[in-house]
Amino acid sequence: MSPTRFLRRAALRSCAAAVAGVLLLSACGDGGDDDAKAKAASDTTRQITDAQGREVKVPSAPKKVVALSEPTLDASLALGVEPVGATAGRGQRDMSTYLKDKAGTAQVVATVAEADMEKLAALRPDLILLDETTGAKRTVDKLQEIAPTVVTAKLNEDWKKAFTDTADALNKKSAAQKWLKDFDARITDTKKKLGDNAGKSVSVIRWQDGAPSVVGKGDGVVASTLKALGMTRPADQRGASAGHSEPVSLEKLDTIDGDWLFFGTLGDKADGEKAYAGARKATNFGRLKAERDQHVVVIEGSAWNSAGGPLSADVVLNGLRAALAT
The missing domain is CATH 3.40.50.1980 (Nitrogenase molybdenum iron protein domain)
Structure with missing residues (x-):
């Protein structure tokens, strides 16, 4: 092979390699930048x-x-x-x-x-x-x-x-701030729609082992949402809580009464319905004003009894809105 032909072939191979390299880089660039950025973020x-x-x-x-x-x-x-x-x-x-x-x-x-x-x-x-x-x-x-x-x-x-x-x-702080802004807007909208229920007393209890316990005191999700809506609480449900919940004896059942009674367990709503059926058999439960007025609302107790968070707050607000807003 003459030197001229050899150099010509070498030049062609070099050009082909360069073109392939460009194509490879182009292919990698299709989404490659995003992948690189994601990897960089995960490594920082x-x-x-x-x-x-x-x-x-x-x-x-x-x-x-x-x-x-x-x-x-x-x-x-x-x-x-x-x-x-x-x-x-x-x-x-x-x-x-x-x-x-x-x-x-x-x-x-x-x-x-x-x-x-x-x-x-x-x-x-x-x-x-x-x-x-x-x-x-x-x-x-x-x-x-x-x-x-x-x-x-x-x-x-x-x-x-x-x-x-x-x-x-x-x-994700900015996402949280947006979530809270939307939540507060829903609080404002719900408060405007309370009608005759505005300012009514709301009792929140958990029924367990045949007796109630007060929940949602202090500054948690339940209490703060009720306060933001302008609702009141029975006397024994105001102020800070001595613990996560406060047991109430059946002899003092009247202390859990209110215009509305939100009733649950540690489980889901179905579990709450079973507990409510049992509670209605308890002495004096039928004398409660909320029971007589058919203002007992069975709730998703796991959310209302939780230690709190945005999703539990959402469940609480939705439950209050469905029962009280007109």
Whole structure:
């Protein structure tokens, strides 16, 4: 082969390689930039200060979140984050019934009392969220050895602040603020439609083991929503709560009475209906004004009895609106 022909072929091969390279880069560029940006975000971290004053480096775009409390699970789901690990609902073996359908394939790795460290670690999370409503708050140092751990709220924290602080840990604070703006607009609209029910007294109780317990006192989701709507509470349901719930003896059944009585259990509405059927057989239950006026409303108790969060607040508002708004 002559030197001229050899050089010509070499030049052609070089051009072909260059064209192929350009095409390859072009193909990679079709969505490749977005993939690169997503990977870059998942590989970067942000530093935040949690509710305990701890400085924690968290992923900018967490992919495998574990939520060890009802409020952090509730908030994550409200923001479109489906955790890989979650907590069981209060008094339940599985997630709270009002959250379970939204939680997808999340595995239960904790209860209100404690977290199962072995199950949690097996999920290989990149972010762990909890607050002081759960016993896992005592094991933050051990949790931190598994993944960055953020305590989002103190005990009895205002639920809206707890929500936005959880959102901050997830790098979704603006989405939380929009959610709250929409919620407040619905509060305003509902209040305008209360009609004759404006300012009426509302009792909220959980029926368990044949007797009631008062729930929703203090500044949680139930009390704050009722207050925002301008509703009142029976005398024994005002002020801060001594605990998550306060048992009431059947001898003092009249203390739970109100213009309206919202009635539930720790389970779903169907469980509440069964409990209501039993409560109606209790001595003096039929004498309650709310019962006589057919103003007893059976509720999705798992949401009304939860430690709070945006989705539980939504359930509470929807229940009040359906019963009271005209």
